[in-house]
Amino acid sequence: MPPDAAGHDMTEEERLILDSVDKFIAQDVRPHAHRLEAEDAYPQAIADKLAEMGMMGATIGQDYGGLGLSATTYTRIIERVSACWMSVSGIFNSHLIAAAAVERFGTEEQKQTWLPKMAAGEMRGGIALTEPDCGTDLQGVRTTARKDGNEYVLNGNKMWITNCLQGNFLAVLAKTDPETDPPHKGMSLILIEKDAGYRTSKLEKLGYKGIDTGEVVFEDIRVPRMNLIGPDEGRGLQQILSGLELGRINIAARGVGVARACLDDALAYALERKTFGKPIAQHQAIQLKLADMATRVEAARLLVENAARAYDTGERCDMEAGMAKLFASEAAIENSLEAMRIHGAYGYSKEYNVERYFRDAPLLAIGEGTNELQRIIIARQLAERAGG
Numbered sequence: 001m002p003p004d005a006a007g008h009d010m011t012e013e014e015r016l017i018l019d020s021v022d023k024f025i026a027q028d029v030r031p032h033a034h035r036l037e038a039e040d041a042y043p044q045a046i047a048d049k050l051a052e053m054g055m056m057g058a059t060i061g062q063d064y065g066g067l068g069l070s071a072t073t074y075t076r077i078i079e080r081v082s083a084c085w086m087s088v089s090g091i092f093n094s095h096l097i098a099a100a101a102v103e104r105f106g107t108e109e110q111k112q113t114w115l116p117k118m119a120a121g122e123m124r125g126g127i128a129l130t131e132p133d134c135g136t137d138l139q140g141v142r143t144t145a146r147k148d149g150n151e152y153v154l155n156g157n158k159m160w161i162t163n164c165l166q167g168n169f170l171a172v173l174a175k176t177d178p179e180t181d182p183p184h185k186g187m188s189l190i191l192i193e194k195d196a197g198y199r200t201s202k203l204e205k206l207g208y209k210g211i212d213t214g215e216v217v218f219e220d221i222r223v224p225r226m227n228l229i230g231p232d233e234g235r236g237l238q239q240i241l242s243g244l245e246l247g248r249i250n251i252a253a254r255g256v257g258v259a260r261a262c263l264d265d266a267l268a269y270a271l272e273r274k275t276f277g278k279p280i281a282q283h284q285a286i287q288l289k290l291a292d293m294a295t296r297v298e299a300a301r302l303l304v305e306n307a308a309r310a311y312d313t314g315e316r317c318d319m320e321a322g323m324a325k326l327f328a329s330e331a332a333i334e335n336s337l338e339a340m341r342i343h344g345a346y347g348y349s350k351e352y353n354v355e356r357y358f359r360d361a362p363l364l365a366i367g368e369g370t371n372e373l374q375r376i377i378i379a380r381q382l383a384e385r386a387g388g
């Protein structure tokens with residue numbers, strides 16, 4: 001198991017997969033990223049290629065047509081993709097969180113029905129949790145799913161839903177029993193295909209361009225009872241929170257990718273740009289920035305590896321995932337600002353990628369649970385593990 005450039009041990013199979021990802025990034029993503037991002041155009045050819053490579057089923061088990069990759073390998077893929085263009089990871093990340101909920105909690109019939117299609121990219125979608133009035137506090141969800149014979153009837157609005165326009169299904173968190181106290185016991189996760197008739201509209205964003213994020217409206221949308229994930233109602237919040245562990249590790253891996261891209265670009269620029277007769281990389285003020293940026297990348301990557309390893313061994317890893325997400329996303333934000341400073345005026349120009357990193361990075365502090373929430377999770381876990 002030879003190590004990769006960062007010194008991590010890799011299996012032969014993993015090396016082959018990562019080599020093909022590197023080739024895909026060089027040939028299919030890097031030449032087009034700048035233009036597609038500027039146009040805020042959905043990268044359809046890139047999405048098709050991802051499906052062809054099996055990435056829509058990256059973490060789905062091989063029994064259901066997926067690649068069955070470990071979280072460790074998956075995060076290495078996400079880091080690579082995000083170091084080029086973070087939006088590309090959005091095509092398959094929330095899709096795989098929805099798939100994980102089906103694989104972990106669905107009935108055998110549901111797994112057989114949906115997972116092979118999700119793995120092939122035939123069914124492609126995401127998760128719909130956030131609403132206009134609630135994001136962090138998901139117990140405030142107002143979308144309802146009322147039972148009517150052998151169907152559920154959905155009503156409500158979801159907000160900031162990634163893949164809702166280009167995808168064709170969503171795993172929706174809804175109240176199947178709005179009166180239950182505590183509220184989470186009345187919440188369920190229901191898979192809704194676009195054919196059921198929900199409406200979508202695009203939201204404009206600062207960054208994370210190209211990927212569709214939008215509002216979803218359910219008005220008397222009917223789906224069969226079988227679309228409730230798992231055999232019983234009332235488990236939805238627990239099911240989705242468990243999927244978010246992988247989601248947080250994935251956001252952390254994106255953070256490492258963006259932080260690394262900032263370092264790579266800033267270093268290359270600092271070696272080339274001269275002031276006062278020498279490259280700016282030789283000025284101590286710039287060296288200090290580069291040293292801090294590189295240290296953040298390494299530290300963030302180690303936290304991601306640690307969380308992914310814990311996830312792969314089946315250990316409870318909400319604290320590890322929370323630490324990785326918190327640190328790596330802040331590393332990406334700090335590195336993007338430093339990369340911009342090192343580039344001087346060019347950092348403020350559309351010509352260079354650093355302004356994109358600066359617009360993309362802050363999303364990482366918001367998505368899959370804000371960084372304030374991660375601190376709360378970490379602190380609670382500290383107390384719990386100390387027997388408090």
Ligand SMILES: Cc1cc2nc3c(=O)[nH]c(=O)nc-3n(C[C@H](O)[C@H](O)[C@H](O)COP(=O)(O)OP(=O)(O)OC[C@H]3O[C@@H](n4cnc5c(N)ncnc54)[C@H](O)[C@@H]3O)c2cc1C
Nearest residue numbers: 127128129130134135136137160161162367368369370372
């Ligand atoms: C580009 C983009 C894509 C997204 N994609 C999806 C998606 O695919 N699916 C989906 O369901 N959602 C998605 N989201 C929504 C995202 O998950 C939420 O924005 C996030 O969970 C925060 O919720 P909120 O925006 O409602 O903030 P709020 O919950 O209103 O929080 C506002 C502020 O208060 C802080 N806060 C809240 N509660 C506490 C507390 N107890 N203690 C201390 N501070 C607190 C928060 O940290 C934050 O700083 C996306 C968002 C964006 C921007």
